[in-house]
Amino acid sequence: MIISSIVGGLGSSSLVAHTVLNRDLDRYKKIFREDPAIKRETDYLKEKLPQFESLDALADDYRAWQAVTSAFGLDDQAYAKALLKKVVKEGVTDKGAMANRMVDTRYKDMAKFFNYDVLGMVGLQSEKKIADLVDRYETQMFEKAIGESNENLRLAMYFERKIKSVTSMYEVLGDKAMYQVALKMAGLPKEYAQVDIDKQADYFKQKLPLKDLKNPEKLDKLLQSFLARADAENSTAASSPVVQLMQPAVNTGFGPIVTIDPTLFLKM
Structure with missing residues (x-):
């Protein structure tokens, strides 16, 4: 679809894509509807x-x-x-x-x-x-x-839309997509999901008060934090020597040849 092509053309930065889309969101939605x-x-x-x-x-x-x-x-x-x-x-x-x-x-x-x-x-x-x-x-x-x-951009837009109608932190914890965003906003690992649900709710109420999440300026900063962390994680994963070694083989016409940067072994 044309929208996915536009987003893809904005590069790998979720933060930049979020800024560009929000700048002219109504026009992009109109293009999509048509x-x-x-x-x-x-x-x-x-x-x-x-x-x-x-x-x-x-x-x-x-x-x-x-x-x-x-x-x-x-x-x-x-x-x-x-x-x-x-x-x-x-x-x-x-x-x-x-x-x-x-x-x-x-x-x-x-x-x-x-x-x-x-x-x-x-x-x-x-x-x-x-x-x-x-x-x-x-x-x-x-x-x-x-x-x-850009899945992280989708999560940010979803959170931005849904938080307007949320009345309890338990609603955030019960929504899988919103919960992913909240974890990164708070700088928490995904393993935090194992913590007792009531303790999580109490922690998020202090760390991410609903009044802040419903304040457009504060929410924008929190979403920027989420997107920046998500971009950093993606960048770290993509630059990992192990990930690079596992990249798909290149088809030369004579059989699969894996391209490996010689300096990779030095890094490892």
Whole structure:
């Protein structure tokens, strides 16, 4: 897609790419929305959603179901129809509903949006609701396209978008993508995930207070810190002698020959 090509052309620095994209984000999103592949799917959603009389009918339409689940970042779970339908049907009103008991906040987000336990399919078929769903789909696919060239940039943009609606640090800890960003913001290793969840929540509340994460200027600095650390890690990994030795062989036409820098052994 054109967006992944643009990001790829910005070089390997996530920090630079983040700055460039944010400088003219609305224009880049507009370019993405008009991409023929994306427009075909959004047009299909607008046409078909008002026609579904039941959740089963929606789930049985592969194309529409794939787009709807993608709108909540659950495209990797689209195959689990029985689970997702149960999540949607139970909604979030009852504290014991499945969505409220799941750690992954994507399920609750989907159930809350549908509001199926209260309104049924009618709640998904108004013009406003369909427009909101299409917007969610375009946003998710935009970030996914960015991730094709720079996964750390995708994580930063996702965190920046999601933190606006977060009300508890447990929501950050329960969101796999947000948690990755928070760890690097705090300068913590991934092994920190083994620590008791309540202790983690207390630590992050002090280290990354929600009021700071919701302050645009402070959040921007924290995201810069995340991207700088991510770039440094990638740079270190790429320059590792072991990684260089394991680079793919070069095809010369006479068989695979591994190219090795002679000074590499001195470094090792």
